[in-house]
Amino acid sequence: MAKxxxxxxxxxxxxxxxxxxxxxxxxxxxxxxxxxxxxxIDQLGIDPRDLVVVSGIGCSAxxxxxxxxxxxxxxxxxxxxxxATGVKVGLPDKKxxxxxxxxxxxxxxxxxxxxxxxxxxxxxxxxxxxxxxGMTGGQVAPTTPFGAITTTSPYRNVxxxxxxxxxxxxxxxxxxxxxxxxxxxxxxxxxKRALSVKGFALVEAISQCPVQFGRRNRMKTxxxxxxxxxxxSVLISKARNMSPNELxxxxxxxxxxxxxxxxxxxxxNSLIEEVSKHYGLGDNNAD
Amino acid sequence: xxxxGDEPEQIELLKKMYPKGNYFMxxxxxxxxxxxxxxxxxxxxxxxxxxxxxxxxxxxxxPKLKGYYIQMEDEIGSIAAVVGASWTGFKSMTATSxxxxxxxxxxxxxxxxxxxPLVLVDIQRxxxxxxxxxxxxxxxxxxxxxxxxxxxxxxxxxPTSVEDSFWETIRAFSLSEKFRIPVLVLADGIIGxxxxxxxxxxxxxxxxxxRKLPTSDEEAKYPFGDVHxxxxxxxxxxxxxxxxxxxGSTHKENGLRDVYTPEVHDRLxxxxxKKIELHKTxxxxxxxxxxxxxxILLVSWGVSARPSLGAVMEGRKKGIKVGLFIPKTVHPFPGxxxxxxxxxxxxxxxxxMNLGQVIxxxxxxxxxxxxxxxxxxxxxxxLTVEEILKEIESSAERSRHRSAD
Numbered sequence: 126m127a128k129x130x131x132x133x134x135x136x137x138x139x140x141x142x143x144x145x146x147x148x149x150x151x152x153x154x155x156x157x158x159x160x161x162x163x164x165x166i167d168q169l170g171i172d173p174r175d176l177v178v179v180s181g182i183g184c185s186a187x188x189x190x191x192x193x194x195x196x197x198x199x200x201x202x203x204x205x206x207x208x209a210t211g212v213k214v215g216l217p218d219k220k221x222x223x224x225x226x227x228x229x230x231x232x233x234x235x236x237x238x239x240x241x242x243x244x245x246x247x248x249x250x251x252x253x254x255x256x257x258x259g260m261t262g263g264q265v266a267p268t269t270p271f272g273a274i275t276t277t278s279p280y281r282n283v284x285x286x287x288x289x290x291x292x293x294x295x296x297x298x299x300x301x302x303x304x305x306x307x308x309x310x311x312x313x314x315x316x317k318r319a320l321s322v323k324g325f326a327l328v329e330a331i332s333q334c335p336v337q338f339g340r341r342n343r344m345k346t347x348x349x350x351x352x353x354x355x356x357x358s359v360l361i362s363k364a365r366n367m368s369p370n371e372l373x374x375x376x377x378x379x380x381x382x383x384x385x386x387x388x389x390x391x392x393x394n395s396l397i398e399e400v401s402k403h404y405g406l407g408d409n410n411a412d
Numbered sequence: 413x414x415x416x417g418d419e420p421e422q423i424e425l426l427k428k429m430y431p432k433g434n435y436f437m438x439x440x441x442x443x444x445x446x447x448x449x450x451x452x453x454x455x456x457x458x459x460x461x462x463x464x465x466x467x468x469x470x471x472x473x474x475p476k477l478k479g480y481y482i483q484m485e486d487e488i489g490s491i492a493a494v495v496g497a498s499w500t501g502f503k504s505m506t507a508t509s510x511x512x513x514x515x516x517x518x519x520x521x522x523x524x525x526x527x528x529p530l531v532l533v534d535i536q537r538x539x540x541x542x543x544x545x546x547x548x549x550x551x552x553x554x555x556x557x558x559x560x561x562x563x564x565x566x567x568x569x570x571p572t573s574v575e576d577s578f579w580e581t582i583r584a585f586s587l588s589e590k591f592r593i594p595v596l597v598l599a600d601g602i603i604g605x606x607x608x609x610x611x612x613x614x615x616x617x618x619x620x621x622x623r624k625l626p627t628s629d630e631e632a633k634y635p636f637g638d639v640h641x642x643x644x645x646x647x648x649x650x651x652x653x654x655x656x657x658x659x660g661s662t663h664k665e666n667g668l669r670d671v672y673t674p675e676v677h678d679r680l681x682x683x684x685x686k687k688i689e690l691h692k693t694x695x696x697x698x699x700x701x702x703x704x705x706x707x708i709l710l711v712s713w714g715v716s717a718r719p720s721l722g723a724v725m726e727g728r729k730k731g732i733k734v735g736l737f738i739p740k741t742v743h744p745f746p747g748x749x750x751x752x753x754x755x756x757x758x759x760x761x762x763x764x765m766n767l768g769q770v771i772x773x774x775x776x777x778x779x780x781x782x783x784x785x786x787x788x789x790x791x792x793x794x795l796t797v798e799e800i801l802k803e804i805e806s807s808a809e810r811s812r813h814r815s816a817d
Contacts, residue, residue, distance in 0.1 A: 141655075141657070141668075143666075143668065144668055173655070174653045174655075177650050177651070179496070190657065190659065191657050191659070191668055191669060194655055195655060196650040196651065196654070196655060196656050196657075197655075197656075197657045197658070198496065198499065198650070198658050199657070199658065199659035199660065199661065199669070200492065200495075200522065200660065201492070201518055201519055201522050201660055204488060204489065204492040204519065207484060207485075207488065207489035207490075207492035207493050207496070208492045208493065208495055208496040209496060210456075210482065210484070210489070210492075210493045210496060211454070211456065211482075211492065211493035211494060211495065211496025211497035211498070211499075211500070211502075211504070212496040212497070212499065212500055212650060213496075214454065214480050214482065214493075214496075214497060214500075215414065215454070215496070215497045215499075215500025215501060215502050215650075215651075216500050216650060216651045219650075219651055236485050236486060236489070237485060237489050237492075239485075240484075240485040240489075393480065393482075396475060397475045397478055397479075397480070400475035400476055401475060401476055401477070401478045404428075404429065404476040405425065405476070406421065406424055406425060406428060
């Protein structure tokens with residue numbers, strides 16, 4: 126049942142109103158990411174009809190599908206980027222965006238993340254990193270900080286987290302940036318750049334989950350978590366002159382890479398053009 | 413631009429690339445060419461014996477026809493990309509074998525639930541696990557039916573020769589497109605790697621079926637609704653301004669998730685089943701040989717059907733009234749027809765390269781009314797005419813003794 130929603134919120138026009146209100150908990154960073162994404166789309170003047178948004182499983186996967194009003198594909202756990210690969214090949218002129226979580230994209234789906242970056246396919250990934258498997262009740266994730274308490278590391282986490290942004294940079298992405306939900310304006314700017322770059326682009330958005338992560342780690346409220354982001358973030362320009370010891374437990378924010386590289390669907394299409402021209406109908410001397 | 417396969421340019425291209433005539437090729441290649449003739453222009457895959465030749469053929473031939481080949485990082489990603497491409501309008505396919513088929517099960521379920529047309533080829537090999545990687549088998553009959561979790565319908569087709577692989581792959585695409593459901597092609601390592609002569613037809617001789625698309629914006633609002641009364645919703649593809657939402661969660665007719673209302677789940681899952689049930693006569697296909705006066709009915713499928721036919725012909729020469737039934741669509745299983753045939757026979761023999769799978773389906777339909785015995789062989793070497801004939805002869809002998817009593 127489509128509900129009429131009266132709001133002064135300018136981005137409401139980008140939302141699928143019949144799917145509202147969102148299922149996100151009060152204080153969740155997911156809304157901030159959705160807002161940042163909508164603002165980026167708005168500022169770039171992208172028509173939502175030129176967008177396909179793909180997501181996996183988990184709280185962060187719900188941010189855009191179903192709430193964002195575009196073609197949306199809500200896939201299986203971890204596989205959003207692989208589904209998006211097929212979508213991008215079929216619709217090379219559309220913006221294909223993946224919005225999903227850390228457990229989804231970097232845990233179970235880590236292989237697809239690395240290989241999509243290697244292929245440098247023109248997909249924009251907004252990876253919402255809240256350090257935890259939120260939807261399933263707060264279990265330890267491959268991004269959970271060392272020593273943190275979760276429901277499956279009830280004494281403390283003895284593993285070290287994956288540095289997602291650096292991994293994707295090494296794998297060959299065109300664009301990689303990391304911000305937190307405290308850095309809303311920078312986040313919008315980076316999403317805009319990620320959408321504009323030709324090639325694989327990752328924006329890692331560190332986000333608060335006060336319900337499943339914060340309250341077990343002495344940050345009961347969303348504001349406490351945002352303050353932690355503020356205090357703990359180090360700009361990448363500054364981080365370059367810091368030792369690994371000094372950087373332990375810090376969140377390095379900023380743009381990790383922004384480079385021009387051959388893009389996968391363009392390469393694939395020019396190969397097809399070449400081969401089909403050679404074998405095709407037009408040129409009778411092809412053989 | 414999405415290619416359906418029936419464009420005049422595509423017909424001309426097919427004619428130029430693969431002129432009508434006799435070709436000598438493997439079953440794997442025949443499957444690939446069948447897909448090309450059916451209009452498949454997107455393939456995502458991952459290498460695995462004995463299915464790799466399908467990927468190799470597609471990688472070589474697809475670009476000539478302006479189609480796309482992608483090699484993914486694993487089988488999970490392969491079928492995921494195929495689903496994604498299908499929602500943009502491509503007829504899409506992937507192919508794999510045993511271990512890869514196991515990996516694809518979750519996303520196969522996604523494709524079933526989201527009514528995504530695609531063709532998944534399983535070149536069956538000896539399992540479990542890595543098993544005999546290079547050897548054929550018929551052990552995935554039930555995995556094809558129940559490999560992915562939850563209640564679901566499926567269509568699976570099993571070809572019996574190299575030429576049959578070409579035509580059955582085309583039929584797989586037609587059924588998949590028509591009924592908006594993934595269709596499995598259950599070939600095996602023996603057919604896949606056997607080389608024999610096949611006739612490639614004129615592309616005009618091939619019936620090209622493309623999925624039903626919405627004819628209005630109103631219809632497009634219900635990607636999962638029975639808007640035409642045939643239980644098959646038209647498919648509002650991505651990129652056509654429909655704002656289509658697709659999810660593997662339980663969804664309403666408009667595509668939006670509703671996992672809390674029991675009726676929504678009940679309605680959706682029952683419609684998916686009824687969709688196949690309603691069109692079963694169109695989906696099912698079988699072959700029958702010498703059944704008119706048969707006293708012994710041999711049932712066989714896939715690679716085992718061929719030596720079974722040989723055994724039946726040899727048996728007939730010896731005066732044994734034996735007939736053969738070959739299900740070509742193995743799911744939904746044509747059990748009703750077997751039940752009908754069973755009324756006139758004294759015994760049913762099921763020959764297959766496993767320890768007894770199709771035999772369980774046969775028994776389910778004929779109950780205890782007719783004795784059912786199996787001729788089973790595993791190890792990667794196909795059943796021979798002699799092995800099957802031996803069972804037919806000894807069965808005929810036993811029944812002669814019984815009637816003499």
